[in-house]
Amino acid sequence: xxxxxxxxxxxxxxxxxxxxxxxxxxxxxxxxxxxxxxxxxxxxxxxxxxxxxxxxxxxxxxxxxxxxxxxxxxxxxxxxxxxxxxxxxxxxxxxxxxxxxxxxxxxxxxxxxxx
Numbered sequence: 586x587x588x589x590x591x592x593x594x595x596x597x598x599x600x601x602x603x604x605x606x607x608x609x610x611x612x613x614x615x616x617x618x619x620x621x622x623x624x625x626x627x628x629x630x631x632x633x634x635x636x637x638x639x640x641x642x643x644x645x646x647x648x649x650x651x652x653x654x655x656x657x658x659x660x661x662x663x664x665x666x667x668x669x670x671x672x673x674x675x676x677x678x679x680x681x682x683x684x685x686x687x688x689x690x691x692x693x694x695x696x697x698x699x700x
Contacts, residue, residue: 587611587689589680594694597670601698605665607680607691617684619656619663623676623696630679634665648674670698 593605605621620635634654636642642654651669656662663680675698680691 587617587682587687589682589689589691591678591680591691591694594678594696596697596699598700599671599698601670602666602668603670603696605667605678605694607663609661609663609682614661615658617682620681620683621654621665622679622681624679625676633678636663667696672698674698
């Protein structure tokens with residue numbers, strides 16, 4: 586069992602930055618592919634970024650060059666640094682841990698980009 590707790594969301598103006606954190610507990614963190622997903626009102630949940638245990642990241646085209654995912658296996662934490670935020674980035678952001686048939690979600694954190 587893995588518990589995921591996100592933090593760092595909030596209200597930011599267009600062009601601003603936020604850093605999301607996701608603290609994991611309960612299992613061997615480094616085994617898991619860690620990801621950030623988001624869901625805007627009326628839309629399906631979508632993958633934003635993911636990173637494997639060894640640190641190779643993947644990004645959605647919409648966030649490439651603006652967002653950076655990283656992980657600290659010693660702290661059991663994954664981060665999402667978001668720069669150049671746009672109103673269309675407004676959504677609830679969810680942390681995900683995936684390994685084999687195991688799949689866990691955090692409770693989500695709201696990110697609102699508005700002037």
